[in-house]
Amino acid sequence: MKIGIFTDTYTPDINGVVSSVVTLKNSLEKNGHEVYVVTTYPGLLKIQRENNVFRLPGIELKFLYGYVVTSPLHLSLVDELDQLQLDLIHVHTEFGIGIFARIVAKSLNIPLVSTYHTTYEDYTHYINFLKLSSIDEIAKKAVANLSKMYGDSSTEVIAPSEKTKEMLLRYKIRSNVHVVPTGLDLDKFNPKNKVASKVTTIKEECGIKEDTKMLLYVGRIAKEKAIDVIIEGFKEVKEKKLNIKFVVVGGGPDLEGLQKLTTEYDLQDYIVFLGRRSADVVADYYLAADAFISASLSETQGVTFIEALASALPVFARKDDVIADLVLDGKTGYYFDEEKSLATCLNLFLDLSTEELKRMQECALEVVKPYDMNVFYDKIMEVYQSSIDLYRNQFKVKAISNKNDYVTVTFTSYNKKETKIMINIDSLIKHGLRKDVVVTKDTIDLLLKEESVVKAYDACLKKIVLKDRSRKEMYDFLTQKTSLDIEDINNIIEKLEQRGLIDDYKYAKGQVYNLNLLLQGPFKISKFLKKKGISIDIIEEVVNKEIKEEDEDKHALMYANKVVSTIKGKSFKMKKILLKEKMFHQGFSKDVIDVVIDKVDFGADDLNQMNTLKKVVNKAYKRYSNKYKGSKLRNNIFRYCLMQGFEVEDIYSILNEMEWDDESKN
Template sequence: MRIGLFTDTYTPDINGVVTSVVTLQNALEALGHEVYIVTNQPSLLNTSYENNVLRLPGVELKFLYGYIMSSPIHIQALRVIKEMELDVIHVHSEFGIGMFARSAAKQLHIPLVSTYHTTYEDYTHYVNLLGLKSVDSLSKIAVAKISRVFTKQSQIVIAPSEKTKKMLLGYEIKKEISVIPTGLDLQRFQKRDGEALDRIRNKHNIIDSVTTFVYIGRLAKEKSIDVVINSIASLIKQEPNVKLLIVGGGPSDDELKAQAKRLGIEENVDFVGPVASDEVVNYYHVSDAFISASLTETQGLTYIEALACGICVFARPDRPLDGIIVDQETGYLFESEEEFTTKAVKFIRESNEERQLMHSNALAKASTFGSEKFALDVLEVYTKAIDIYFGRYSVVAIDELENGQWKLVVNSKESQETFMLDDFIMERREIKVGDEMSRVELSEMEDDQQVYEAYQLALKRIGLRDYTSFEMSDYLRAKFDLSENQINVVIDLLKKRRFINDERYFRDKVDYHREQLRGNQRIIDDLTKRGFDRIEIEEALSKEPYEDYLERGSLRAQNYYNTIRDGSRQQRYDRVSQHLIRQGYEYSIVREILDTIKDDYDLESEKSSLEEVIRKAWMRYSRRSESKREVKNKVVRYVLGKGYDYDLVKEVIEEYEHED
């Protein structure tokens, strides 16, 4: 399937939406689907398209976490998206790119799926600066109306939690709402980088006797970090060996630092600031527990990330956390500073066995949020959305043609389509008149047909000569409009049936080059062109005994030397040297090879060759110059440049002048 993920925020940004989009992208690609990202960048003029990521012009709003707003109209980008031939658009934003996604889906007739990541009603304080109840009430009514408008065009809406679904139903959204929690790349959170952890411990003075809590996320009013700081201050009164790491940035940064100072705990609270996404996991691993007091999460990815690292989670009760943060099993729930202090003291004083049990519980709970399951659940939604958009197709006719193909005719509620299929596809899918098929099934059938045609052509090419998997992949890319997954299917099939065997090809090619008396560099150059790794080639060639390699080079040198009929001895050796280098022998061994040449080219033969060279040169220079001395000087310089010995040149020149 060809999938477009449209989002206002993408790497290198660090937030929950980016985590969700990137996790989904990687998981879908791992399942063999083609994923395209459409996002924006802080530039009013530039549009870039690289590695399946289309970045559109936008304006950075620094007062809103650096959020980038872009126009919903991009005529040039729409042409690029049309060329992507998307099966479905999945939009992760409501404004900017989100509006453009809805426009693109409508104009290009592509099914649309929306994920509702943000509870906007929890952010109305940004427009209600005076805190008026009437403004807050009107803002929430506006959020509900806008949400209905944004989801109206979608075939299906994805909510990351039951809490979000309930909220959307309260907005009177009539679309089907599917609850799919965002998954995680669990392996990423289970890996520990010892050097990075030591570096963080040293920087923040984290020692074994200190219990470390960590908060990771935006520093903003709706995240209730002030509650976290107050709770830690309460705990320090009973357990002074406590440290809080606050990782992230946002508009409340200065206000929170002032709060920590006012409470007299600035030595216990480290404001780390924003960190790179690949560094975030290390802050979980250096900590004993994760803490957050936010009640505005649609799912709470950071809570699940903490569990995936095996650490305890302290949180306030909230619907998205139901069944995830289980009190005294995977963490502790608190509703007041006093309750937090009581439970945190209990946690600090737990035995190693109790800590290990909570560690195991955390990992077990996180394991239910794997990225593959996340992708499979979303794919089910895509398939359903495509069926809702296009309707089901009914097979109305199947006709057998003379060329071994079949004509398949299907009807939908809006159109009739015809497909040309080979016997192999018809037998494999067991298609009959009256069968119903989805748009996805039809696309898969077309993909199967393309793969089958590519496989048949590949067999014909292999009948002419052997191919490596790399060469055949390149050939298929040039001949067919196939995805990388389809090409891999063809290659795997050819390998399975032993029409392609890279190991055998490698051995045969090395043996062939050695039989042709070629050097290792020539072998390396040839095999790298055919897709083999240079390091692996060098490692394989290094296993040949040096004496055998020298003997091969000597035989090549001797054979070539024997074909040279004239020239000076130096000239002959230079020609052999150049020949060996062209054949792939290294400079380091050429001199050694030259020493092995059996040279039967005696002085008389060299003198005879010199006489002929001087005769021709004298005639050539005589036609250009009047002075005999000038002709002689030019001839001498010429033959010396050919490598002849000076005394021999002098002798032959004197004889030539005497005869003349």
């Protein structure tokens, strides 16, 4: 998919919108999509292009965090974007770039998705210099009207939270609003990436001994982060002599003051400030830690909590709605109310068994799954697909071609793409399909479902053409080789039966004839037909009708005379036993076997038993003479001949004619 992302803020800017856009771009590209970014830069010159990033000149609004506002009219870029053949536009702002995005979407005839990042009603004070409630009310109403206008001009709208969605619904936006929290790259925090040498280095840097737990904070060192609350709590940690050390990673205006407070409370052995660390190594500190803590009540997303939990760290926090779904008391971490309760919570953590800690770590990894960039990507793609489906909702019949029992209908979409669907004649009439008729996407979906039935029926025809099949064979084929539901399968089977393409009686009759020619007995034939799903009634009727008693005797004798010559080196008695077994396995009844066995042509075997026995004795002699001598050799030969069914007296008669050496190798 080719996607155009339109945003009025992008790298090297650092803010929430940029983070969201960068995560989105990386996720899309990682999954093979082609992404183009249209953004701004402060200047009044021409459009700049850096690989897949287009930067439009604009005016920087320093009072609004350095955002750049650009003109919505850049006609030369519209032509260039048209050549890219974008599938969809995703816009992340409402003004300037946002208006331009809507112009491009309409011009290129493609869907537009918008993400509502900013609650503009919280920014009306920028134009309410006199702080008059009447002006604020008018401004908020204007925001609502503009938000509705921009929302309704989008194919789909994305809100980062339920709170934002509720606000948009309050504005009475008609477009579908999907809640998709901003995703984060959680893989880099995964415990599987932990490197023992890095953990050792970090703990040495912090002065943490092997038996001491590491409690981590990552973030700005500022008043609203309430790190002083944690320091106050560590006074009791020291009193209780808990084996844990608080490590603070980050910089900010309160760093020096908090360091002084730590010294004042003589907590240098319990608290260490590491200062700023580059973003590429922060994950190593999470992975080196044993738990995470933050007393902040000013979070908007709780990103550091998510990063900590993604590192399988139990977290300590004060109750706040923003993290209610992340910090589950006793499951993913602990809530502390004030300084003294912190030591109590830490003590609970230190007393956890290995199994309890493992469960808490597993739960931590589970609760952050919705925030993973891969989950974010999946949700975004659902919105994209929904948007495309809504936009591409009409198809026109281009051509209809006949083929056997079905027709192939060619549809063209709004962008001239063709879709060919196989349907039966009944569906063609039912939907009134003919050239140039327009149908909706719902009809296309229904026809595609019907196509799977048509293709399955066609596959059945191809199998039946090769050879006859039983009802069960075709049923098994449809259940194992297709994803059709039972109702569709039954309908196909019924249609095949109505057309006489499958007929178990006819099938059974044909198989009995063929297997009879192969000299198989009734029992074996019946067993085969039963395996093919033929009913007992049909089997009995066909077998009794097609196999006459005299035919069974005849075939049994033919089979016996055919295989008797394959039984060699056995006595006449043993040869009869083995022949009976073969006939039984071939499916002939005991009564038939008993009648036929005396009619079998055994040749001169019954008259030349002594010659056969001599051959068997010689064979046994060759087998055992290298191992045995004398009486042991004689006994082994005797035993071997006896097992071949020869009479005892005949064996002794032959053995007595031979000379034996009493010496034995054994």
